[in-house]
Amino acid sequence: MSRRTVTAAALALVTALLLAGCGEDGPPRGPVGPPSTRDGAAPASGSPFWVDPESDAARQVRRYEEQGRTEDARVLRRIADRPVADWPAGDDPVPEITRAARGAAAEDRTAVFVAYNIPHRDCGLYSAGGSHDARAYRTWIDSFATALGESSAIVVLEPDAVPHMVDGCTPDQYHEERYRLLAEAVERLKRQPRTRVYLDAGNPAWIGDPGRLVESLRRAGVARADGFSLNVSNFQTNETVRRFGTTLSGLLGGAHFTVDTSRNGAGPLPDDRPEAWCNPPGRALGVPPTDRTGDDLVDAYLWIKRPGDSDGPCRGGPAAGTWWPDYALGLARRAASSS
Numbered sequence: 001m002s003r004r005t006v007t008a009a010a011l012a013l014v015t016a017l018l019l020a021g022c023g024e025d026g027p028p029r030g031p032v033g034p035p036s037t038r039d040g041a042a043p044a045s046g047s048p049f050w051v052d053p054e055s056d057a058a059r060q061v062r063r064y065e066e067q068g069r070t071e072d073a074r075v076l077r078r079i080a081d082r083p084v085a086d087w088p089a090g091d092d093p094v095p096e097i098t099r100a101a102r103g104a105a106a107e108d109r110t111a112v113f114v115a116y117n118i119p120h121r122d123c124g125l126y127s128a129g130g131s132h133d134a135r136a137y138r139t140w141i142d143s144f145a146t147a148l149g150e151s152s153a154i155v156v157l158e159p160d161a162v163p164h165m166v167d168g169c170t171p172d173q174y175h176e177e178r179y180r181l182l183a184e185a186v187e188r189l190k191r192q193p194r195t196r197v198y199l200d201a202g203n204p205a206w207i208g209d210p211g212r213l214v215e216s217l218r219r220a221g222v223a224r225a226d227g228f229s230l231n232v233s234n235f236q237t238n239e240t241v242r243r244f245g246t247t248l249s250g251l252l253g254g255a256h257f258t259v260d261t262s263r264n265g266a267g268p269l270p271d272d273r274p275e276a277w278c279n280p281p282g283r284a285l286g287v288p289p290t291d292r293t294g295d296d297l298v299d300a301y302l303w304i305k306r307p308g309d310s311d312g313p314c315r316g317g318p319a320a321g322t323w324w325p326d327y328a329l330g331l332a333r334r335a336a337s338s339s
Contacts, residue, residue: 047082047109048110049083049111049112049154049289050083050100050104050110050111050112051081051082052083053103055079055306056306056308056323057084057307057308057328058080060080060308060323060328061080064076075329075332075333076329076332079285079307079331082288082289083109083112083303084262084303084304084307085113085114085156085304085305086100086111086114087113087321088144089321091140093117093143094143094146097144097147097148100113101147101151104153105152109152110153110154111151111153112153112289112302113144113148113154113155114155114159114232115141115155115156115157115158115189116158117129117131117137117141117158118130118158118161118181118182119131119133119137119178119181120170120174120178121160121161123169123170125312127321134180134181137181137185141181141184141185145188145189145192145195148192149192150192152194153192153194153195154197154300155197155198156200156232156304157182157185157186157197157199157229158185158199159200159229159233159304160202160232161200162182162200162201162202162216162217162220163213165178165179166212166216167206167207178220179216182199183219185221186199186222187221190225196226196299197225197226198225198226198257199217199220199221200228200232201217201229201230201257203230203234203241203244204230204236204240204243205268206234210248210251214252217252218252222255223255227255227256227258227299228245228252228255228258229257229258229260230257230259230260231260231261231264232260232305233260233262233277233305234264235266235267235268235277235280235283236264236268237264237267238259238261238287238301241259242259242297245259245297245298249297254297256297256298256299257298257299258299258300258301258302258304259298259301261287261288262286262305263285263305263307264286265285265287265331265334266282266283266284266334269281275315278311278312278314278315279310279311279312279317279324279327280315281315282334284331284335285331285335286301288301288303289301307328307332308323308325308327308331309323310323310324
């Protein structure tokens with residue numbers, strides 16, 4: 001499911017930061033560098049993460065092939081042949097998690113999931129929904145964790161949940177309950193022996209000052225997690241996100257983080273257009289998923305947002321989280337590639 005990542009109240013801040021952060025990514029730090037964004041269609045072999053053979057992109061490739069659209073099928077394989085996160089939906093996440101966990105285990109790979117069901121989700125905006133109440137959420141998280149079993153998994157926990165408290169979008173009366181639910185979710189998920197958990201912390205164009213996130217992340221249980229996640233469903237460049245994440249890490253005692261690179265190959269929109277976060281035109285796939293980031297603090301570049309899923313009914317898009325093949329093709333075509 002895609003989500004709203006910038007509130008209306010933050011648009012002025014977004015504009016300034018987008019303008020400052022839309023440059024080309026600099027070289028990564030550390031002994032091993034990540035693939036360049038110019039390798040957007042490089043083979044997926046060697047990735048430690050599981051590729052879903054029944055993803056929307058994979059099914060679309062098969063449809064294109066049946067229709068004789070061989071070039072479109074070839075281009076869309078830049079998404080279909082790559083690991084993307086699974087966002088289990090509905091009241092019962094077990095069947096979807098079990099399917100993915102078993103598929104990953106059979107290939108000795110790691111499945112990537114997003115837990116996105118917190119009560120009062122997305123402040124009632126494009127991705128509104130979530131569990132009916134705290135009790136239902138605890139049941140849902142317990143089922144989620146149980147389904148993971150002993151498989152190797154990464155879970156990005158509740159995109160937007162912390163930043164929406166920091167920016168005031170989530171009403172104050174829900175904050176204490178949300179902190180408890182997030183901390184409990186971290187604790188429950190970490191009982192699984194091979195599950196890594198990253199608590200979402202938004203993106204640099206949303207909460208511009210990393211210091212504003214520190215206390216909220218601590219109250220939400222980041223110390224018991226494996227770190228925090230950045231840029232989920234957004235378009236900030238790796239350089240901008242790494243800089244922001246490094247500062248936030250320092251304020252949290254050296255916490256590690258992951259970066260969503262699914263759609264940041266061309267960076268964010270460079271001007272102050274309305275809803276710059278929602279189905280922006282001209283974007284491209286970013287660095288393919290890898291744990292070889294070249295940065296000791298960055299545990300992985302991941303495709304958390306499923307490339308081709310709509311952000312919401314804007315710019316001609318369908319409802320949030322709905323597969324949009326034309327947008328997917330655009331992202332894939334603009335991914336610089338040697339193939």
